[in-house]
Amino acid sequence: MTDRIVSWHGNPSVPRFTPPPGAVDAHCHVFGPMAEFPFSPKAKYLPEDAGPDMLFALRDRLGFSRNVIVQASCHGTDNSATLNAIAKSDGKARGVAVVDPAISDSELEKLHHGGMRGVRFNFLRRLVDDAPKDKFLEVARRVHPLGWHVVVYFEADILEEMRAFLDAIPTLIVIDHMGRPDVSQGPSGRDMLAFRSLLDNREDIWTKVTCPDRLDPQGYPWDDFACAVAPLVEDYPDRVLWGTDWPHPNMEKAVPDDGALVNMIPSIAPTAELQRKLLVDNPLALYWPDD
Template sequence: MTRIRSWHEAPSKPRYTPPPGAVDAHCHVFGPQAEFPFSAKAKYLPQDAGPETLFALRNHLGFSRNVIVQASCHGTDNRATLNAIAKSEDSARGVAVVDPEISDSELDALHKGGIRGVRFNFLKRLVDDAPKDKFLEIAKRIERLGWHVVVYFEADLLDELIPFMEAIPTTIVIDHMGRPDVSAGPEGAEILAFRNFLRGHPNVWTKVSCAERLSAQGAPFDDFVESAAPLVEEFEDRVLWGTDWPHPNMQDAIPDDGALVDLIPRLAATERLRRKLLIDNPMKLYWPEEVGGEG
C-alpha cells in the first residue's frame, strides 16, 4: 500500500483571526511510523504527520489548543495520540479508540495521558467491525471518568443508530454532522432529520466540520455553510469546530486549512457564537477543570 499525503504543505494565512484560547476540536496525528506503526487493519497508509507539524499549523492558523482524535489507521493503539498530547504542554487533549476488552486501569492511564473521550466509528470503508453491544459496554465504563462518546457515521445510518445512541449514558458528539447531503440545502431531508434528532436528544453535540468532504460545490463551500450555520445558531451550546487535519484520504482534493478557518465567521455569525463554538464548548468537554467542572 502506497503511503499518501492528504494535507496542504503551505496553507494560507486565514483572514479570520480566532479569539485567544480557540480550540481546534478535531484533528489527528499520523505516526511517525518508525515509532508508532500503523495498524495491520489500516485502510490507508499516510505519510508521517506528527505533533510538531500539527502544532506549527495550529500556531499558523491562530489557534491555542487541539483535540486530537485517534485516527483509524492506528487502530486501538493510542500511543501516537498520547505522544502528541504529552508534547503539547497541556495545550492538547484527546479522543481514543479502545479495544472492548480494555481494563479499567488502562482506561485510567489513558485519562492521565489526556484522553477525554472514546470514538465509535461506523464507516465501513474505514473499519471492518462496529459491535454496538461492545461499544455500549465501553460507554458505560467510561462514564465514571467524565468522558464523552464520539460517534462517526454517514447519514443513511442515523435511524438505525438512534436506539444505540439513546442507550449511551454520557454526552455524545457526532462527527461532521453525521455526514448529511448538504447540497440539498438547510431544508434537505438529511440535514432536517439530523436537526430533529438533536432537538430530541439534549445530550448530543455535533462538530460543524469537514466542509471539504461534505460540500458538493467545493470552495468557498457555500452549500456547507448554508446547511451548517443554522445548527450553530440553534444548538449554540452543543457545537464544536475542527480542521480535520491532516485530512485523511483527501489526497485527490487537498484542502487549504487557511480557507477552512475562514469559514468560521460564516458559520457563527456573531462574536458570542464564535466564542461558544471555539472556546466555551470545547473547554467544557476537554478542560472542564478550567471552567469549574471536574477534571
C-alpha cells in the first residue's frame, strides 16, 4: 500500500506580521478526511487527512479571517470535500472547483450554491493526464453567466502556447503562482517579463503571488522570490491575490512553516495599502462581492 504523504508543518509558528483585519488566505486546500471523502483513483499523490478543522485552526493561528479553498487534484472532479469545508466555515470560505467538462448546468448551479466561485484548469503534466483545451473553453463559457472566474495553472515553459487558449476565455482569469516563473532570473528576467506581457494584454487577468517555497531554488528566506515578485505587486496592485497553499500538496521535502510564509508578505507588499489590496480588497471583490 502506498504511504500517505504528510506535506504540512506540524507546528507552524505564529507570524510576526499581523495581516490587516478581514485578510483572506486566497489559495489553500483540504484533503479528505479520506474515510468520508475518498481520493480519486487517478490521484498522483495520496496525502494524509487535512480537513476543515485543521484549516480553520491554521487560519486563526495565522491571523486571517477567511479562506478560498481550491479543489485539490487528489480529489479529481469530486468536489465533495471542498464543499464540505465551505459548508463548515460559517460563511468564511468560498471555493474554486474542478469539474468534468460533461457536468450539467444544474450541477454547476449546485456548486455555485455551495460556495464555488471559480473553476480551475490544470496543465501540469505531473498532476493531470489530460487537459483538453476545447472542452475547458466550453466550461468557461458555461460558467460565465454564474459570474465565475477561471483559474489556470501552468508552468512558464508553456506560456507561449497557452496564449491563444487564454485569449479565448470569456471570463476573468486568475493565474496560479504566476505561471511558476524562474524567480532566480530576477524581476527583469525572461519568465517574469513574459508573464508581465500576459497581464498587459488583458486587464482582467489576475494572479496569485504565492509559493516562494516552490519557486525559489535558493530556499528560505526566499530572497529571490521577494526580489522578483515585489515589483509585480507594486505595478499590478488591483490584480494580485495571496495564499498559503496549505497543506502544500505533493511536497514531501522542505515543507514550509506557514508562519514564515506570512512573514514574507511585507517583502512583496511593503506598504499598508498594498497589503490591504493583496489580502482584503482584491479577494473580497472576487469571492465576496456583496460584502
